[in-house]
Amino acid sequence: MSEKKRQKTERAPFDPVRHGLRADFRLTRFTKLKGWCKVPQEELLKLLAGLGSSLNISDGESLGAGLDCCVIPTRHEGISLVQTTDFFYPLVDDPYDQGRIACANVLSDLYAMGVTDCDNLLMLLGISTDLSKPERDVVTPLMMEGFRDCAEEAGTSVNGGQSVLNPWFIIGGVASSVCAKNEYIMPYNAVPGDVLVLTKALGTQIAVNAHQWIEQSETYQKIADVITKEGVRKAYESASASMSRLNRIGATLMRKYGAHGATDVTGFGLLGHAQNLAKCQKESVDFIIHSLPIIAGMSDTAKIAAKKIFDFKLHEGFSAETSGGLLIVLPKEKAGAFCQEIEELEGMPGWIIGDVTSGNHTAKIADDARVIEA
Template sequence: MFIDRRSYGLWDPRDHGLPEDFYLTNYTKVPQAKLLEYLKGVGTSIKENETPGLDCAVVKTKFPGIYSISTTDFFYPSIDDPYMQGKIAACNVLSDMYAMGVTDVDTLLMILGVSVDMDPVAMDYVTKELIRGFNDQARVAVTNVTGGQTVRNPWPMIGGCATSTCREGEDFLRPVYGKEGDVLVLTKPLGTQLAVNMFEWMRTAAKFNRVKGVITVDEIVAAYKMAMTSMSYLNLDAARLMWKYDAHGCTDVTGFGMLGHSNNLAQEQEAEVDLVVDTLPIIKGMIKVERHLNNNWNLFKGRSAETSGGLLIMMTPENAAKYIQEYKAVSGHDAWVVGKVVKGSRQGRVVEEPTLIEVESW
């Protein structure tokens, strides 16, 4: 099924000297089994002064009270607009820092894979746009790309490494102080993976026919646009407000989904508490698609991966209400109370039948 991307106000390859059937996401097909094989053994060596399980590496320096906070992340394109994909990649890297309360990032290195499977014209255009998007978003984050590494690769990839030198309690927050009675605040809607997949499904009649009677093309495009808006929005404002409203800990919701990341955060707590997610705000249209597909993405169980997702923050109910109100005023976007911290055994879980909120705009 051909979708005239230009008529929907989306990035169109014809506007950039590329054929109309060019899709950046066609160059990112790596079998999941092969990826898991590659990842075996990664991250198994932890130095004594590092903190495993957190969103960033937290390493003591030789200077008392001073830590080096760093993170590395990269991935293959999930959308077709390479400029927007570059912006999303920068957001995704920086989000791990923001989850630790680090709002001033000293250095940002770019990791770029140039696809050798593209023809030279497409490769040149895509590479330049990925770099431009990444650089532009770094400037919005008030940091600079100071270097990086570029390699030739069968698949295009984009990401980076962020580093900052910090003082504990002043420049970064350890996500370990959750208390019974706290609530969980989420700053972006869920369903990004499903939204971009539905947009991709429209290119294949057999796939699109599975949902054709459930969701319209217009609804899929609207969900896709909302997903891009969310993925390309920095979590910087959300991180800055954590300091003002005394956050007790935070993580960002990305590849492990709500369940995986809430569980990781729960395991880091000093107190014996559980993180219980009872509400899931989801991009409009994706609830009915997920139901129709018999929960194929496990979205309602919190297992669906997100890309450049929101921050999941623990704070008191009183501060959460003020946080959500000011976040809306500062960013123009909604945030939601999605759960609570209860006495337990450092586990995260999503309730059997969570409240589903259809997010109509973000």
Template sequence: MQGRIACANVLSDLYAMGITECDNMLMLLSVSQKMTDEEREKVTPLMIKGFRDAAEEGGTSVTGGQTVVNPWIIIGGVATVVCQENEFIMPQNAVAGDVLVLTKPLGTQVAVNAHQWLDNPERWNKIRLVVTREDVELAYQEAMFNMATLNRTAAALMHAFNAHAATDVTGFGILGHAQNLAQEQHNEVSFVIHNLPIIAKMAAITKACGSRFGLLQGTSPETSGGLLICLPREQAARFCAEIKSPKHGEGHQAWIIGIVEKGNRSARIIEKPRIIEVTPRGAGTSDNSTTTLNLDGTC
């Protein structure tokens, strides 16, 4: 799974520009010197297989790379492509009146940490009043599934629905990446986030922990998160409906989370954003609402 997630994360740098095809991938692997020989022989091939399987799913292959010895296990890579100008979308053309769409729920950092706390009584006691062990297990599986899911479908639909800009949401959190994207715009615009789609119960956990994760402030890191896309208002709901279509396979979702307005190339989350609880697979029906924004920008 770690290999799959790493590969999905690498490919998202292409997908964020609407590029759906990758010519070649290199894999960078760090093998832990703290592992025994037996552990390395079991773990390393599985990581490599996961990375290669995800690359194959993305229509490409791993042709080389580098392996080093390190105190930690690390896996990553490089994805390259040579393409025509009409095959990519520059992330600089958002206009006032666009809406912001997100294609994966937030909360993966909280889900992974909470799962680690199941065997840590001191940590578990801080959250057990707001979440059950089953909730944590389901959230963890949802996080793993989402992180390993490629953003390739979203990248293809960016062309069909005339996306003006996009970025992938990873280590800086939703707000950090929204700010980075806003700073690159040709037009004087700002991004305002009204809604936060979050894996169910993860908002409750972060509140129980004194907001230590920064999840509701938009600063919680997301490993291999979704695409944050600026779409024309009239196209956004259709994009959200299309990405969930059975012809694209199971697991794809999208939410309208905010608006683009005239401004100073900044991004912010409103004081009391709407939290959209995204129910994990296997726990019932997810909240798949696309969220409608009124013309004045309110939710």
């Protein structure tokens, strides 16, 4: 293990006091929204129609708005620009981790296209006007450091961007890759008999919210019967580690095992993104999801939260995820080897969670779908 990687592995959790801040400083207080900040999918499609932008699958070379990246042929024959942008608000209290998560989230859209190398990365940063100067001087450099370190891990660097003052903290970026045709995988080649593979567990949104509820005694008591505070903390740590992890290995294996398409699971939830992917397929297929890998403890927490606090719609497939896993369409005979190799390389499993059948470009979660505690 390199010295730099060893230092990252041993990095201590963020302690506000150690940085000269109040003990009760929480980054997540500088926004009113977290992972459910996306414009609803139906409204977004109407807005995109107003732009005159649509998904183009007719020529096999370009993608407009609607999926993870745009793929735009350049004036140079055989060369396309693959590009994406993303940003969101703080959902963890460690500024360094928040920076890493934001960078991983931006790059994930490239990885969903099977693109493994980012040629240029920009950072978008909105610094909250509610921060005091001492808070701003501590938090902002840590967040930028996390973003930069994640970019370096991905083999790229931050070469510009924009920083502004804003009522809420915002962090994200723009990722671009200049690709030949064999360097990306179009997302629309699913055929009946394929299977769906997911590379990260679900439930990050429940985990980060439950972690905040620990400090809100009245709210935590509503879930105390199904999960201990220690259980919440473990789920939060698992979610933070998952969100910080790049999908680059998954993208590499997509190409190795002949993926027929993919998307990453983020703000619209597992089913929302599966539906979006199903709609763009060339063949008339359906996606049937039969398994839901969920961070340990978050399935029961989501159920009781739905009754007493807020319904995240986790089991219905619409709970937002941040920097979630890749949902990959693979030939059935290759999916097992894909899952085995990604676990060997990352130390974390992948799961076969669904089937591709003949159908009408829809996706659904089976009534008898099973939950896998991850």
